[in-house]
Amino acid sequence: MAAAPSFSTIPQWQVIGQAKRDEVLRLLPSEWKIDAVPAPEHLRDVTNYARQFLTAEEREITEAPSATSLLTRVARGELTAVQVTKAFCHRATIAHQVTNCLSEVIFTQALADAEALDAAYKREGKVVGPLHGLPVSLKDQFRVRDTETSLGYVGWLGKKETANSESWVVQQLRKLGAIVFVKTNVPSSLMALETSNNIIGYTVNAANRLLSASGSSGGEAALIAAGGSILGLGSDLGASIRLPSALNGIVGLRPSHGRLPYVGVANSMLGHQTLESVIGPIARNIADLRLLVQTIVALEPWTADPKVVKLPWRENEELEARRKLASKKLIFAVLRNDGVITPHPPVQRVVQESVDKLKAEGYEVIEWSPPAHSEAFEISWASFTADAGKDFHDQMSLSGEIPVPELASVYGEKLGHLPSKTVNDLWDTQRRRDEFQARYLRYWESTRDKTSTGEPVDALLVPVAPTVGYKRGNGLYPGYTSTYSVLDYSVAVVRAGKADAARDLPYHDFKPQSDFDGPIQAQCMRAQADAS
Secondary structure, three states: OOOOOOHHHOOHHHHHHHHHHHHHHHOOOHHHOOOOOOOOOOOOOOOOHHHHHOOHHHHHHHOOOOHHHHHHHHHOOOOOHHHHHHHHHHHHHHHHHHHOOEEEEOHHHHHHHHHHHHHHHHHHOOOOOOOOOOEEEEEOOOOOOOOEOOOOOHHHOOOEOOOOOOOHHHHHHHHOOOEEEEEEOOOOOOOOOOOOOOOOOOOEOOOOOOOEOOOOOHHHHHHHHOOOOOEEEEEEOOOOOHHHHHHOOOEEEEOOOOOOOOOOOOOOOOOOOOOOOEEEEEEOOHHHHHHHHHHHHOOOHHHOOOOOOOOOOOHHHHHHHHHHHHOOOOEEEEOOOOOOOOOOHHHHHHHHHHHHHHHHOOOEEEEOOOOOHHHHHHHHHHHHOOOOOHHHHHHHHOOOOOOOHHHHHHHOOOOOOOOOOOHHHHHHHHHHHHHHHHHHHHHHHHHHHOOOOOOOOOEEEOOOOOOOOOOOOOOOOOHHHHHHHHHOOOEEEOOOOOOOOOOOOOOOOOOOOOOOHHHHHHHHHHHHHHHO
8 A cells, every 4th residue: 555645745835725724714713613514416505504503693683684784783782893793703604614715714803893893882972984893804805904915826825914004995994993804715816707726725606506606706705695794895807796796696896997996905917907907895785885885985095096086976976867767767778699608598588587677667778789799808818818827827936836727727737828929919909998998989879879868878788697607617708797897887786587497498599609609508508407
């Protein structure tokens, strides 16, 4: 019998990654750990799994209808910050055990902050700020004092953030009374449609653990979907808030660049500006997205981040939008197919049902036939691979780690997998981006000729993805989201429906629109076979 490998034969990067994994588990209170975590095959949906382990009070807190309702109860003295924080720490502990969603456990510091807030409330008789006592979760790239910021790179571990290095928005949220209690898992580099790395590992979907949580804000979305947080911050370059929110059955917002502060937030490919990464909220309802954005905008972030536009919250614009909404004057356009990948049957059905509901309520909906989205996908792909993977492999080389399969499929095992490009190639991509934006704007304005009011459409209704989910290794196409990154539009993800195996039968006359279309459509056929 061969001898077991000695400790010294294990690569050091694996040792470091395992140590961090162990630390995360060690920081989860032992009394909240599950003796036997059910296998995904035996329990797919874990969005409500934690309920059985919580007290009635913890269930009530973590299942509150909104963050605003929790803040109101804390402000009235009906709940303490410690009660709310402890409840979410408990549920986040369970969420991690079933989805593998956390990268940093900050419970001790969070409870200490909650105690300080409760003492201030008792002393002053009022809250310290509009987010007093609200636990907020953060994607790993937000720098938080006394924690590590890895972006999924083993080589980035080993350095704790300080109060000075903490991201500006995190510092401000603390001043407003928010409590940072966890950071959430990301793919190495953030540049993947699945959340996987050599530190924490792979994060699964809370709504169906046989599927991916998506990426790159996959840990954040899985945590919120499992009830382990009520409100969090993610980031989005090509899909990273929108896909995880949609696939986990929650809501998210990708603002336009220059709306919310990025200063002090860690990122890969620093200097990359062809498509800009933005931060944005992820939650369980639209009202909480509004709460966080409005609260951050009220901080006047343009005084700290030179890239933020000086644009206060516009009450008049909001009131006008609400007026048009109430009077049925909003006009929508619907994109059913981007011309590259055919949406799966459940996606097609839910889009049509959404159109039918809008029309039944009296809203006008027109068809959207814009400039070819295939060009936007080409622009985004050229942008994502502009350095041929050099930055990614440079960060990998810090520890000598091997890329996980979800990243190797894009950037390769080693540098050289992607063709080298010149600065002229970059300029050409940026020129194409600008021209595409101009053509799209002209098309949008031209819809005046198609609407009953003679005004252009107010909003687009678009699938977030051609699929309702995918298994590990099958996250292939971000085109439905990356197009709007190329355009730098603000995009909200809302819930619209669920797949139904009995109703969403595979197409019989399917004809692929592209090389990717056939393999992605085959995923639906396999899912249908599994369901039957």
